[in-house]
Amino acid sequence: MFHDRARIHVAAGRGGDGALSFRREKYVPKGGPDGGDGGPGGDVVLVADPNRRDLSGFRPHQHVRAERGGNGRGALKQGAAGADAELHVPIGTQVFDEEARLVADLAHAGARAVVARGGSPGRGNKRFATPTRQTPRFAETGLPGEERWVELRLKLVADAALVGFPNAGKSSLLRRISNAKPKVADYPFTTIAPVLGTVEAADGRQLTVADVPGLIEGASEGVGLGHEFLAHLERARLLVHVIDVTEDVHAHFAAINRELEQYGAGLPERPQIVALNKIDLVPEPPQIELADARVLRTYAVSCATGAGIDVLKAALFELCPSAPEPVADEEEIADFLVYRPRPPARRTYRIFRTDRGFRVEGTPPADEDELEAALRAAGARKGSTVEVEGEEFELA
Ligand SMILES: Nc1nc2c(ncn2[C@@H]2O[C@H](COP(=O)(O)OP(=O)(O)OP(=O)(O)O)[C@@H](O)[C@H]2O)c(=O)[nH]1
Numbered sequence: 364m365f366h367d368r369a370r371i372h373v374a375a376g377r378g379g380d381g382a383l384s385f386r387r388e389k390y391v392p393k394g395g396p397d398g399g400d401g402g403p404g405g406d407v408v409l410v411a412d413p414n415r416r417d418l419s420g421f422r423p424h425q426h427v428r429a430e431r432g433g434n435g436r437g438a439l440k441q442g443a444a445g446a447d448a449e450l451h452v453p454i455g456t457q458v459f460d461e462e463a464r465l466v467a468d469l470a471h472a473g474a475r476a477v478v479a480r481g482g483s484p485g486r487g488n489k490r491f492a493t494p495t496r497q498t499p500r501f502a503e504t505g506l507p508g509e510e511r512w513v514e515l516r517l518k519l520v521a522d523a524a525l526v527g528f529p530n531a532g533k534s535s536l537l538r539r540i541s542n543a544k545p546k547v548a549d550y551p552f553t554t555i556a557p558v559l560g561t562v563e564a565a566d567g568r569q570l571t572v573a574d575v576p577g578l579i580e581g582a583s584e585g586v587g588l589g590h591e592f593l594a595h596l597e598r599a600r601l602l603v604h605v606i607d608v609t610e611d612v613h614a615h616f617a618a619i620n621r622e623l624e625q626y627g628a629g630l631p632e633r634p635q636i637v638a639l640n641k642i643d644l645v646p647e648p649p650q651i652e653l654a655d656a657r658v659l660r661t662y663a664v665s666c667a668t669g670a671g672i673d674v675l676k677a678a679l680f681e682l683c684p685s686a687p688e689p690v691a692d693e694e695e696i697a698d699f700l701v702y703r704p705r706p707p708a709r710r711t712y713r714i715f716r717t718d719r720g721f722r723v724e725g726t727p728p729a730d731e732d733e734l735e736a737a738l739r740a741a742g743a744r745k746g747s748t749v750e751v752e753g754e755e756f757e758l759a
């Protein structure tokens with residue numbers, strides 16, 4: 364099975380707590396504060412991996428968690444940074460948030476997108492020492508990491524894509540021109556999942572071509588295999604419209620174009636070259652004119668005999684301008700791809716661990732349950748002493 368969608372829950376690591384510690388040395392009865400800071404929580408990062416074919420590596424509703432930052436320790440030892448959770452996805456994976464907004468597009472090998480940021484660490488008590496407060500008996504706790512549901516959708520990255528009725532010979536054509544070996548058979552819907560092939564020119568240039576399932580009248584209403592898989596044509600700069608010459612060519616051409624119009628997303632306007640296939644089955648080479656502004660060229664070919672294939676292949680290289688130069692500046696790519704959802708949720712308060720229990724500083728949330736959850740996340744348990752706005756209470 365080919366999976367081009369996955370919904371996963373991503374949770375970044377919580378920041379480590381700062382340490383509450385005092386120097387203990389021989390002959391130094393009252394050492395100063397030496398609690399180190401916690402380490403930052405790990406991020407959840409998606410990485411575009413050319414070795415991944417689809418999203419089938421994800422379980423439905425999978426939960427992914429990055430590592431928590433380590434706690435600070437005495438002697439000013441900083442906690443270890445939590446390890447990132449790296450998820451490998453195929454090139455062409457797009458990331459959508461819960462409001463269906465596109466937040467990252469991993470269109471190049473090695474592209475990275477942070478989808479959940481690790482929580483910032485708490486500061487150790489050493490940081491809170493001032494001339495007037497030489498023995499701070501508290502340390503800051505770390506902040507929780509971001510978490511969210513994200514929807515991954517794969518849109519294959521191909522220079523050109525084949526489109527047409529079932530049985531037109533799309534897979535046969537891909538076998539002829541590329542290194543891919545998709546299944547070919549004389550029944551409709553042989554191809555049920557997209558296949559990418561690499562086409563090589565004599566001068567070494569390469570193009571990728573996508574073969575997708577056949578389309579039929581009413582695909583937009585779910586007839587046949589539906590039209591969802593047209594998402595894999597969206598990034599193609601050129602469509603190769605394959606038509607069986609033994610069929611009613613004009614009717615088939617119009618029917619496929621109607622389905623492209625139903626789908627939208629730029630496909631109706633995409634330039635096409637038409638491959639009139641199976642000319643070995645007709646006595647005369649077809650003289651067919653398709654009056655349509657999108658059609659740049661029409662070729663008569665036979666995937667069975669190979670007739671006309673080389674000319675069509677040359678046209679692909681001529682009409683697919685070579686890929687745009689990769690952006691030289693790595694920073695620029697990263698900036699575009701890194702998901703900055705909203706400024707890291709600034710809490711209006713921080714939680715400190717004291718030698719008596721916990722203390723909340725700043726403006727605590729109005730919602731008591733929210734505060735309680737935050738205290739528990741910071742390590743408070745039933746019976747812990749908590750100080751909020753000068754009042755002390757025990758956690759129930
Ligand atoms: N005679 C002849 N048969 C062909 C030619 N090209 C393809 N075929 C045959 O047509 C049938 C369908 O070919 P496929 O390549 O599987 O067609 P497709 O468009 O990929 O079909 P779906 O995957 O079902 O959408 C197979 O039996 C092929 O052998 C051709 O040029 N001449």
Ligand SMILES: [Mg+2]
Pocket residue numbers: 533534535545546547553554575576
């Ligand atoms: Mg096929």
